[in-house]
Amino acid sequence: MTETPCEHCERMMQPYLDRVLSVSEQAEAELHLADCEWCAKRYRFEVKLRQYVRVAASEPMPPELKEKLAALRTPLT
Amino acid sequence: MAGNVAVMADEEAGRNALRLATEARDRVRFEEDVLALSDQVYRVARHLAGSREEAEELVQETYARAFRSWRSFTPGTNLRAWLLRILTNLNIDRGRRKQRTPDTQPLEEGDYFLYNRLEEATADGNVEEDRVVERLSQDGIVEALSAVPHDFRDVIVLVDIGDFSYQDAANILDIPIGTVMSRLHRGRRILKRELAETAVGEEA
Numbered sequence: 502m503t504e505t506p507c508e509h510c511e512r513m514m515q516p517y518l519d520r521v522l523s524v525s526e527q528a529e530a531e532l533h534l535a536d537c538e539w540c541a542k543r544y545r546f547e548v549k550l551r552q553y554v555r556v557a558a559s560e561p562m563p564p565e566l567k568e569k570l571a572a573l574r575t576p577l578t
Numbered sequence: 579m580a581g582n583v584a585v586m587a588d589e590e591a592g593r594n595a596l597r598l599a600t601e602a603r604d605r606v607r608f609e610e611d612v613l614a615l616s617d618q619v620y621r622v623a624r625h626l627a628g629s630r631e632e633a634e635e636l637v638q639e640t641y642a643r644a645f646r647s648w649r650s651f652t653p654g655t656n657l658r659a660w661l662l663r664i665l666t667n668l669n670i671d672r673g674r675r676k677q678r679t680p681d682t683q684p685l686e687e688g689d690y691f692l693y694n695r696l697e698e699a700t701a702d703g704n705v706e707e708d709r710v711v712e713r714l715s716q717d718g719i720v721e722a723l724s725a726v727p728h729d730f731r732d733v734i735v736l737v738d739i740g741d742f743s744y745q746d747a748a749n750i751l752d753i754p755i756g757t758v759m760s761r762l763h764r765g766r767r768i769l770k771r772e773l774a775e776t777a778v779g780e781e782a
């Protein structure tokens with residue numbers, strides 16, 4: 502069962518975006534991406550998705566909680 | 579002779595007073611630094627815990643413990659990571675985490691899965707990726723994240739939402755850095771599978 506170049510590129514996506522590929526693996530991925538808009542689009546989507554998840558998952562802290570935390574401080578004697 | 583002893587006792591008392599004053603000042607500074615991080619701690623805690631209420635309790639317990647054991651923090655090291663380590667341990671100790679079931683099932687869905695599904699579900703199959711991401715709602719993302727098994731979710735929350743380095747995440751969770759990376763990669767794929775379900779549904 503051999504991998505197609507696009508399947509290989511899919512497997513390299515996370516390590517590529519996390520910058521943990523070796524120099525030669527990275528060059529290989531870039532070579533494919535320069536030629537394959539199908540994969541390049543999916544890589545761009547991944548970048549957007551990560552940003553979107555970060556924003557969507559960020560809930561502000563309830564203000565009462567901030568007060569409760571400050572009340573836990575050691576009283577000054 | 580008696581006079582000398584009195585002078586020495588005075589000096590001793592002076593040194594003690596100075597030490598206590600220095601310690602009080604260090605403690606106040608520590609408490610202020612810790613409180614300044616509370617928004618960031620909550621942001622991560624919200625998704626490590628099962629619910630908003632649990633997250634609030636967990637953050638309060640973490641702060642109570644941090645204020646008590648402030649001397650065990652080494653100045654100059656990462657205070658946010660120190661707090662998250664307390665929080666993670668409390669979360670596990672209190673049994674808040676449901677049964678840990680390491681997800682070892684083979685995962686069929688690869689990294690392109692979500693995009694492929696979203697594209698298929700779009701009438702004009704060839705839209706810009708910016709528009710495709712907008713098909714995911716904020717609630718859908720929160721829901722999908724909570725469906726990711728704990729071991730994988732913890733890593734995603736620390737690295738992708740909390741901006742911790744792999745090394746910090748490894749220290750906080752007390753696992754090797756290689757495990758952080760493999761859980762992160764698998765966890766993101768599980769998250770995308772869950773997102774595809776919430777956004778597109780399970781038909782197909």
Ligand SMILES: [Zn+2]
Pocket residue numbers: 506507508510533537539540541
């Ligand atoms: Zn390709």
